[in-house]
Amino acid sequence: MTLFDLALKNIRRNIKIYGLYIGSTIFSIIIYFTFAMLKHSDDISGLAETSKQMQAVMSASAFVLMIFVAIFILYSNSFFMKKRKKEVALYSLLGVRKRSIGFLLFFENIVIGLIALVIGVGLGFLLSQALLSLLLKLMGLSLSVGFAFSMQAVIETVVVFFLIFLVTSLLGYRVIYKFKLIDLFHAEKKGEAQPKARIFSALIGVLALAGAYWLALQDLMTSSAWRVLGLAMPLVIIGLTVLGSYLLFSSVLVYILNLLKKSKNWAWKGLNLMTSSQLLYRIRGNAKTLTIIATLSATTITAGGAIFGTYYNTEKNVEELVPFSFMWEGEEQDIDPGLIEDKLSFEAKEVIVEGEIYDEAYSVIDKNAFQNLAEALDWDIDNMELEQDEAIVVEPYFDERWQEQPETIDLTDDVKKVEAFYDKPLFNIPTLPGTTVVVNDTAFEEIDGEKANYQAVQIEDYKSHLDLSKELEAKTENFSSAVQNYQASIESSGAMLFVGGFLGLVFLVATGSIIFFKMMTEAEEDKDKYTVLYKIGVSKKEMKKTVRYQVGLIFLAPLVLGLMHGTVALMAFSNLLQMNLWEPVTIWMAAYTMIYILYYMVTVRGFNKTITQAVTQEG
Template sequence: MTLFSLARRNIARNFSQYFLYIASMVFSIVIYFTFVTLKYSDIVSKMTETSQKMGSLMSGAAVVLIFFVAIFIAYSNSFFMKKRKKEVALYALLGVRKRQIGLMLFFENLLLGVFSLVIGIFLGFLSSKLFVTILIRLMGYDVVAPFTLSTEAIINTAIVFFIIFFITSFQGYRLIYQFKLIDLFHASKKGEAAPKPSWIVAILGLLSIGTGYWLALQNLLTSEAWRILGMFTPLVILATVIIGTFLLFHSVTGFVLSLFKRREKWLWKGLHLMTISQLLYRVRGNARTLTVIAILSATTVTAGGAVYSLYYNINDSVKLADPNTFMYKQAANVDNDKVTSLLPATIYDENVSALFVTFEAKQLESAMSIDEDKRIYTVIDETTYNKLAKLQHKEELQLIDNKATIIDVDYHENLSPKYAGKTITAEKGTEITLKGYHDVPVLNFKAGMTLVVTNEHYKELEKQGEPVQFRAIGVDDATIDLSKGIASSLPDEAQFSSAPEDYQSGIEGMGSLLFIGSFLGLVFLAATGSIIYFKVLTEAEEDKSQYNMLYKMGVSAKEMRKTVASQVCVVFAVPLIIGLAHSAVALTAFSNLFSMDFTKPVIIWMLAYTTIYGIYYVLTVYSYNRIITQNNKNEG
């Protein structure tokens, strides 16, 4: 019997210990393999061929994934190694050479890696089918997902994970060299230094986070801070928030807990003493872990929330861009009858008269405008606007004081010109004064910037501009096929615009973004949950003898469950709350930038995140309790 066969036997019998580690590796591989399979799949590669954006998005996401997966595996590896220190020390004491132990750990780790890789790729193959189906659904395609095993994906995954495993295995090899033998023996006994919270550090932490928040909420264009820091601002925000979060966990939590410790009336009741002391004892050593969790949560919620909000708003943006289901400009070679013959029952079908008028518009210069003095507006009169508004179930417009109004759906307080009171002049001298802007369009986006003028002004302008006729059609439940049919019977000059078509392309673009966003979100969430799970369960292993002592002292199982639940709750809830706060700020900044209202989708997204996160909490508390009860049963 050789040492290696004993070591192998040790793996087989210690499977429960190895299981968590292998499971976390398999999990990482499944996620990564699924992602690369999608990347190399026909559907996605067709998409990436047509859209440069999509290609770079996929590659970017892959890099983020690799980075993440590497951190995650390194993390579970160090947990795993910590558990084995004593075994390693025993080998050393029995006279196995360091090099031999190192090699053993190295190969063992590599073997576990290869084993996980095989399982991971197999499971990943199954799950990629599921994900391709989801992706296709989200993008509104109607095809069955092809079930193919991509060799490229396998090679890619194998290479990436071999590198990761090689590095972690090398860490295992170094374990024996890094520590003195006596430290290895006492590794599990060593306590964490009691935290010494300091006011200064706590305040520094709060200040740092405050600075980050303040910078993020600054106006991009007018802020002095952004002007000075320039391109580095996002980095500065990131750094201040991360450092602040760390200091927060490092000191502020210590403070709060010591405050609890002073309230003896409350503290000396039941197991409160145990709960607070345990948390206090662990909190400093956990500052780094808690920071990682908070930042991961923030990233996940922010990225997912932003993408989901955009997706959620597609319908609204299409409604703004295409208030009419179909619209086109009359031209010489347009066959109106043919279009009519294609149409199903319509809600309305109107011919709209408008004018293309060139204006002198020096007054409308703004931060974003290029020096353009002449602008062409599509002019319609008040009557036309109100007729269409009525058909589209929108409020009618009342022009007063002979002033006109401009339709600007993308109005942005800082980027758009200030319209109110400004005067623009047509080429032949008609002056139009603007009342302001209005964000309810009646013509499709392709008609151009619309100016609504009084009927009198319209008559005056008729001689100064080029008259055009638009045909605006409203249809319920228009399909993409109908839209394609009409489009093919119209010449290019008709500038056909269609709500279903724009909706489709919006969904295609955003759908894949949403998919990548939620996929990465899922990965981060699962990993965040797993990190806490790992951490808490390692602590449970360390603390089980304490609970056994409590059990012997006559503490009821119910009370122990309560203290465990509240300890774990703090570990879960505190980083979640801070992560949500970070992402709320980030998403506010984001929605300011896009001037869209994200409240509802962001709340939905946060609730979804919190729910899954909550499931992890329940699972962790359950496992913790199981470890304790199992131990109490064994120890009697």
């Protein structure tokens, strides 16, 4: 029998042991091939203007995905090899040469890789068709999607994963020469280094997190911290967050668990003493892993929440910048009267005021036009009479963080007192950008400026009238349209939501899998302890209860910390863009938490199954 035959026989015999590794490998191939299929899709390439943006986003995301998938498979492989080291030691003990054992592991890994590639590419092809339809729907595009197979995507996926499998196979080969025989027998019992809990470290961790949160919530425009740190500010925030997270796990939680162990009222109830001791070991041993998971969770929540928030508010943002369905310069156009809700015609003058640094352009209208426009937009305005030296100012770009409301306005040596001020657009920004000044009829006629006639139209359900918008655009000048602005925004934000959501799901599955691998490894290590507990009279119900508590804290700690980091980051993002993101962010966080809870339930079930089988065999 050749080594290759033996490798195939091993895989068939140990399919349960291999199953977890094969599953994670297939998942990695599916997500990468799906992304590659979308990147090379003719439907995406045919989106003209959107194509360039999508290709750039897809290419950058594919590179990030490739790095992440490589790390994920290497981690899965290390977990798999840890379970195989005892088997490798037995081969050595029976006299099999290290070189032969190395080739055996090499062949096994290559075969697993080939099986995973075939399955992953097949499932990825089917998934890519569904995801392409989802992408086009998110982008607001009604295109028919046919089944298209990209050979370029297949070649790219095969090359990437062949290199990854080659590296993991060589690492498996290296295991034989790196460890002594006794080390291989006890490989499963080796954990991560256990940092000591110190009050000073715990205090530093809390202060680091508090400092990171405080810096993150500082206003970009007015904060002295931003002026001092400049572009280094994000790096400082990230550094403090990672440091604070690590010290929180390695010191703060360890300190709290030690206090619980010393509490007689709590420690001597049921298996609480054992639970706290086990948690103490796991938190200390997995501090680095939990820090990475919390950081990845925060990154996923922040990026996904920001992108989803932008997509969620697309319509609102469009209506704020383009309040009228259509606006153009020139004469009226024929539009089906049944569609029209409001139709206004008004005159505006452009006044250029020379300044020391730059010239200021104002759009000046009379009070009657202002009232008609404001009523069409459902503004709550005071019906005031304007004197010759009075004016109303509308500044759509006003930001109180670095601007003050003007008390007067200078229109070419004609200074007028500002009686009312509004900080939202009265016109469609693309047609009439900048500041609008409202004066009485007499003052409007006297102002020296170039007069132009404008039309503003509101129609029902503007998003479904793209053809009408394009028809009007062809016949008018200085045209702006809510539907075209919405379409462009939804295409851009929809593509970003798809990519962000896809990568976020990958990160979520990867972080959940890492905890799952960790817990299943520790379940194998702890099953002898639970067998002893069962023999001295501890019920299976009590053992399952302590498992739920232990696994729960390992899942809950990085999740809660990730949610805290993400909340602070999204608050900073919301303040920067002056957007209300609470509703979409809450939805995003709830979805993230629900998927995490599913991983927790699967892990608890797997842990309980491992110890139950061990207890049953001994019993």
